[in-house]
Amino acid sequence: MTKFINYQTSESVSDMAEFLGYLEKEIVRKTEGILPMRQVITIEESRSVWLSMPVVDFTRDTFLVKLVSEYKGNPKKSLPKATGLTMLSKASTGEVLAVLDSNYVTALRTGAMAGLGTKYASREDSRKLGVIGSGLEADFLTKATIASRNFESITVFSPNPEHRRSFAEKIRKMGQKVSEASDSNQAVQDADVLIVATDSEVPVLDGQHLKKGCHISSIGTLPNRRELDRTTIERANHVILDRTEYVMKEAGDIMSAVDDGILRIEDFLELDGLISGRSKLERRDGDITIFKSVGYATLDVISARYLYEKAIEKNEFTEIDL
Template sequence: MWLIITHMRVLTSDLLTGLVDPAEFDVYLEDALRAYDPERVVQPMRGVVRLGEDSVWLIMPVVDLALDRMVVKMVSEYKGNPAKGLPKAGGLTQLIEASSGRLLALLDSHYITGLRTSSLAGIATKVFAREGSECLGVIGSGYEARLIVDAVLRVRPSIRRISVYSRNPERRREFAAGYRGRYDAQPVTDPGYAVVGSDILVVATDSATPVLDGSTLKRGAHVVSIGTLPERRELDRGTFMKCSLLVADKREAVLREAGDVVDALKAGLISEDKVIDLVEVIKGKNNVHRGEDDITVYKSVGFGYLDLVAANYVYEKYSNTSRS
């Protein structure tokens, strides 16, 4: 059996962090989604492999026939790993030339996921958060939370204050310290302090139970929430009761896979016609009017095409840099 790996690259997170310009990728991703044609993309449902209660693998294949690219991303989460001195999240992404099967690159899945998730969250914030927003609340202090905060700050430079809550006091202090000096960044001892008064709220946890009281959201607030699995529910029912508009990174996936959205639908708190697709907004097919006092919620579960765009971008970036 032959595996075609001629000139294959191994692109680690350390290498990519120094290579990638996140602001440049924001533009690259938005342009790719504006040109997105589902007729040319083969994108099966993601596979889920559970290894006990606290460990899971997700497998996401996708092919862009026009771009001649295929990606197979495997990403893992082992909640018990940090206690062993190991990373909680990991995985591997394969970038393949679709017409030949030639393996072009192996990439760090954790990096690819963080890059595309944060960038799309920033694009959604640019579209739906109020101009002039000054207060940013954060619940969660992990890798993706930091990348999403950075993406929000890129599109809302008006932010002056950041309040961050994490169950781990040391982590929330470290998170806030990373922004202090440039912003009035403070750790808070209760998630409510991150919610009340925030113009934009980033919620990035892996919680199976709600981590905030949505009834205290400020009028006109914009909420960014990420989460993939049906058993996870970081947003409470109060959030959905108050929101005027629920924006999904991929509508059908969010309706099926986001546990907090599924719960709100079953409870009759929202209807499916209240959920809009961000890609349709980017493409100009859904001209949504957002009232000044409307509360908007952006929910992201991710989808394979985002991984393909991110993997191809970093591969092209690396290839162009290597040739220069």
């Protein structure tokens, strides 16, 4: 029987601090497999996008396919903006082990990557966290980041006041001191670490307001999206990526900066290299760092396998007959 692990079960069985350690070990393992570029289907009429991400991971005996959709107009219809399912199978036999909620699989590994980026690239004395965004990704990036550094205060901004208040209250329930910003500059100007988690096609901050020594965690998924402004990129002393080849196909703000000669590919560092010690970040106190993550399928394998293992361990799942 196949295990069905929905969002609520995933939330029940997982722990962000634990997963940070799990991912930190797994990400540096040499992986053998087949990792095709993801397929993207854009439907302009409905302002929607569908993504299909397959991977065969022989190292972990895993075949995984993740399907994700995003419909920007859905919230006005009282429907979820993003949906999707992830199928986890054994590569050696084709046996379908589990079907999981793609939103949780994605958010867990995206947040944890940002948390590890903060651990390895931010100043150890970082005490003030700024957050731009209030959705699912902002939630998970914040959870992972506060698990990586001890912050004294958090300032959040979202252009939607209702979303901003709700998000701030959620963070307060984690035992954090939180204030709400009326504009993005207030979230930026005092931040030692800044989370930028949006789906914006235009920049959402003014890099002139970044303080020296700030570390920025930014997510980006499509070439037409540019949540980071040019000033932020120009002021960055170091740019760390999850995978250079994928960022250079999918992160519009970084791609355009390279095209315009602002950044050079040969100067990029990759997070797994910092973790393994293959690369070294020579960070001075006033240096500004950017961690840019678009995600790749091996991360989905690690996230899905963790959730599957925890669900089995805690005996929390629904059995389905496919």
